[in-house]
Amino acid sequence: MLSVMALERQGVIPEQGDVLVTGANGGVGSYAIALLTRLGYRVVAYTGRPEETDYLQGLGAAEVIDRATLSEPGRPLGKERWAGAIDAVGSHTLANVLASTRYGGTVAACGLAQGMDLSASVAPFILRGVTLAGIDSVMRAYADRVESWRRLGELLVPEQLDAITSSIALDDAIEAVDDLLAGRIRGRVVVTMAL
Ligand SMILES: NC(=O)c1ccc[n+]([C@@H]2O[C@H](COP(=O)([O-])OP(=O)(O)OC[C@H]3O[C@@H](n4cnc5c(N)ncnc54)[C@H](OP(=O)(O)O)[C@@H]3O)[C@@H](O)[C@H]2O)c1
Numbered sequence: 001m002l003s004v005m006a007l008e009r010q011g012v013i014p015e016q017g018d019v020l021v022t023g024a025n026g027g028v029g030s031y032a033i034a035l036l037t038r039l040g041y042r043v044v045a046y047t048g049r050p051e052e053t054d055y056l057q058g059l060g061a062a063e064v065i066d067r068a069t070l071s072e073p074g075r076p077l078g079k080e081r082w083a084g085a086i087d088a089v090g091s092h093t094l095a096n097v098l099a100s101t102r103y104g105g106t107v108a109a110c111g112l113a114q115g116m117d118l119s120a121s122v123a124p125f126i127l128r129g130v131t132l133a134g135i136d137s138v139m140r141a142y143a144d145r146v147e148s149w150r151r152l153g154e155l156l157v158p159e160q161l162d163a164i165t166s167s168i169a170l171d172d173a174i175e176a177v178d179d180l181l182a183g184r185i186r187g188r189v190v191v192t193m194a195l
Pocket of ligand 1: 022023046048089093110111112114135136180
């Protein structure tokens with residue numbers, strides 16, 4: 001939600017074109033797709049698991065693209081494609097997303113699933129006025145947190161929460177972490193704590 005708010009604050013509106021969400025099957029990506037779709041954006045989901053296309057389209061993705069298209073080192077500037085993006089992946093993917101963001105667009109960077117490195121050029125910033133908005137939910141100002149939870153409450157519908165979320169017992173957490181790291185989990189996993 002903080003990433004969506006960052007795009008809004010930078011003036012990205014649905015009429016400007018497609019918004020890319022990377023790490024689409026993950027917790028951040030799944031919610032980003034659902035929220036952006038609800039707000040009227042046309043969302044393109046970027047994933048290494050195209051077999052999850054039905055799930056991603058169910059959340060609202062209008063198009064699903066394969067991770068391989070943006071994950072390798074690329075050029076400083078590419079074809080202008082995205083009005084905005086929410087990137088949970090970092091590394092070469094973030095560099096390529098910046099290079100293919102349209103003039104005046106904004107990329108909200110919130111994750112490092114591919115890597116913490118960022119080997120990019122300044123070309124998207126100084127030639128296309130692209131904004132890179134950093135997102136941190138840990139130390140975020142209280143007012144922004146309140147606003148973010150209020151918006152989540154307004155925008156998310158129970159069916160989407162059900163689709164995105166699964167629950168496990170604490171005893172199953174280690175196995176679930178192995179699955180998460182192996183890319184076998186989609187959405188968010190809630191660990192139910194027995195009282
Ligand atoms: N800034 C903040 O405050 C904040 C808050 C929460 C999370 N985060 C960060 O945001 C990122 C995503 O969090 P999450 O909870 O959504 O994690 P997650 O549920 O594990 O999802 C990460 C997703 O990234 C994709 N992915 C995994 N390995 C990849 C690789 N090598 N290259 C490209 N894509 C890869 C996968 O999606 P596909 O299978 O669809 O490709 C995976 O489902 C993490 O790095 C996390 O630390 C930051």
